Amino acid sequence: MSNKFESLSLQNIRKEFPGVLALDNVSLKAEAGKVHALMGENGAGKSTLIKILSGAYTKDAGNILFNGKEINITSPNDSLNYGIKVVYQEISLIPEFTVGENIFLEKFPLNRLGAIDWKKLYDDCEKLLQGIGFNLDVREKVANLSISEQQIIEIARAIFQNASVVVMDEPTSSLTPKEIDKLFQVIERLKNNDISIIYITHKIDEIFKIASDVTVLRDGKFISHRNINDTSEEILIQDMVGRKVDQKFERPLNTFSEVQMNVKNLSTLSKLDNISFKLHRGEILGFFGLMGAGRTELAKAIFGYDKILNGKIEIQGNVYEKFNTQTMVNNGIGYVTEDRKGEGIINDMNLRENMSLPSLGLFEKFLIINKVKEKKLANQYIEKFEVKTPSSERLITLLSGGNQQKILLSRWLLRELKIIILDEPTRGVDIGAKTEILKLINDLAKDGLSVILMTSEMNDLLSLSDRIIVMAGGKISKEFSKDIATQEEIFKAAAI
16 A cells, blocks of 8 residues: 555445445545535435444455555554544444543554553644644533534544545534634645545535536435536536526515413523523524524523423413423424434334324323334335335434434424424435425414524524524524514524
């Protein structure tokens, strides 16, 4: 193997799972000093291809060439030896370890006695993070950090490990606009050091900023390879979806009278400070904030996950000062978490079981679950949401992230809901599915469901929300009606 990395090629890769041909004759090439974008809808085969490259899966057929020479990757250790580092969308850090321990996990600095040199570890970690433009407490436990902060650590780990090829799987899905700019600066530094980046994203505008070329997969097949200067968003979307997709979605101006929920002076010990707002029947109330603003904490506090210190919540005449998740579920409230892997799906359950989990009472009689009824209803939502799966009995971990998100949405729609809290509902979701989810949320609101929408996707926020509340530092900084809200004013309010 040459000391200097030049290129990595995957040629005619095939991978089959029971009942599913995940990859069928797929090829991709990454070159030193360039960003190669990999795109496709959820279920297109992107994750499978990357897992073969990382050694998590072994290919059934095809070739992998490193600097023109064929290599075998049969384990993660093989991949690491070639300098291939994958930053997965789903966080894989050790929660009880500190930031520094996680970043230096594979290579702790040692002193003369062979013990870990903790001072050097944390000093080097601070220099690394400062060098790439991020500011985190290197001694903080990862368990205490937000999803976006954990994403930063994942990226820093890959950079620390002297990679030849860095694979970034939806790296900006949890980052603020300012952090995204910093990430793009980091990518430029990697390119200048002849490192290759394979960049997976659903955000088409990003690849026109940083990528040299783009490969599109659909249904496990290679569709196209295009130079970024010779293509357009419309062409790439059609490559991905196989048809033209109308991305434009605009909810009309609405007026509301019936108050569904009234949150008064809500505070928590760690973050929220005197939060008050009203939510009307059929309204979509959008919440926006930069990292650490408190959106997710507010979602969890309202749903009863996090204990409130002061304040109360009134739901159709019922006032609650002390409550838990069961209280909220009994009041017709559902919650879809931003942390799909950690707090959403149950790994050991299939689609049907994951979908029916909060609603087992609908299927139970004399302590026995009617699986025929459960399966019938699950299949209705699988068909309605176009979930890509051969069966409702398939293990949920075998689905792509976007299809998992559809199952989590379905989970609550089985019930008679009054309010649904959606925390980043379109994060990591492909263009076709994203448009479907936005339309679904709009249709649910038209039918009278009240929606609390926590999102960092500015287009989603502006097109879907009837009102927008901006948070900063655990407080409400400003509220906008739909007709006067602009991206510039929202960011200004979030930066207070």
